[in-house]
Amino acid sequence: xxxxxxxxxxxxxxxxxxxxxxxxxxxxxxxxxxxxxxxxxxxxxxxxxxxxxxxxxxxxxxxxxxxxxxxxxxxxxxxxxxxxxxxxxxxxxxxxxxxxxxxxxxxxxxxxxxxxxxxxxxxxxxxxxxxxxxxxxxxxxxxxxxxxxxxxxxxxxxxxxxxxxxxxxxxxxxxxxxxxxxxxxxxxxxxxxxxxxxxxxxxxxxxxxxxxxxxxxxxxxxxxxxxxxxxxxxxxxxxxxxxxxxxxxxxxxx
Numbered sequence: 001x002x003x004x005x006x007x008x009x010x011x012x013x014x015x016x017x018x019x020x021x022x023x024x025x026x027x028x029x030x031x032x033x034x035x036x037x038x039x040x041x042x043x044x045x046x047x048x049x050x051x052x053x054x055x056x057x058x059x060x061x062x063x064x065x066x067x068x069x070x071x072x073x074x075x076x077x078x079x080x081x082x083x084x085x086x087x088x089x090x091x092x093x094x095x096x097x098x099x100x101x102x103x104x105x106x107x108x109x110x111x112x113x114x115x116x117x118x119x120x121x122x123x124x125x126x127x128x129x130x131x132x133x134x135x136x137x138x139x140x141x142x143x144x145x146x147x148x149x150x151x152x153x154x155x156x157x158x159x160x161x162x163x164x165x166x167x168x169x170x171x172x173x174x175x176x177x178x179x180x181x182x183x184x185x186x187x188x189x190x191x192x193x194x195x196x197x198x199x200x201x202x203x204x205x206x207x208x209x210x211x212x213x214x215x216x217x218x219x220x221x222x223x224x225x226x227x228x229x230x231x232x233x234x235x236x237x238x239x240x241x242x243x244x245x246x247x248x249x250x251x252x253x254x
Contacts, residue, residue, distance in 0.1 A: 004061050009033075012060060016052050018044035020075060033063060036070045046072045046148075071149045121239050122178065124231050125149055129163060139166035141231055143174050150174055165190060167227040168203060171234040183209045185238065190230065192222065201229040205237045214241060 013022035152174025189204035218237025
């Protein structure tokens with residue numbers, strides 16, 4: 001099995017076109033890579049960066065990787081790279097997927113049709129609550145669309161209620177990147193309730209895309225993790241509206 005120095009791989013990956021920062025995480029035995037996180041300047045498409053990484057690792061270290069362990073975040077235009085590196089939200093960087101094209105099915109709401117992709121949904125991948133300061137914390141949510149993992153984060157004062165809201169707002173941050181800022185979301189309400197013997201978390205999400213306005217309600221059963229339920233409730237509310245968005249068209253009269 002190949003042996004390698006993770007810091008050496010980090011340095012070498014950062015010589016690739018489009019790569020600003022790179023961090024690899026080996027497995028417990030230190031013989032394979034478990035995660036590769038990349039911060040990109042957008043010079044190349046994420047898929048091309050992944051192919052370049054695969055080629056470099058195979059050539060330089062005789063390492064064969066699964067492309068799904070690579071997550072890529074595109075640095076915002078005008079953002080400070082050093083500030084980005086200091087943010088704990090960058091610990092698990094993720095790719096903003098390209099806007100897909102092709103046929104879509106319609107979902108009707110408030111007199112308009114919102115196009116969505118059949119059979120493709122954004123799903124929950126991982127949630128982390130990180131307390132970097134005594135009074136502040138950051139919620140990091142990783143979501144998946146197909147094989148692509150992307151992240152959103154939200155920082156707030158550390159209280160139990162704020163943690164629930166932060167988990168939900170981190171999802172909204174991630175989804176706005178997924179829709180390439182064509183949609184804006186607002187967490188209008190979040191409430192726990194009991195239905196028979198089940199504890200449910202209910203969220204109300206308001207959204208805008210151009211002149212179109214939407215109000216969406218989502219629910220999730222609260223089991224072991226209240227914060228994870230907040231993530232799932234937001235996804236339940238918005239999923240059919242945000243997957244592969246296209247311009248809204250006027251719905252045909254019934």
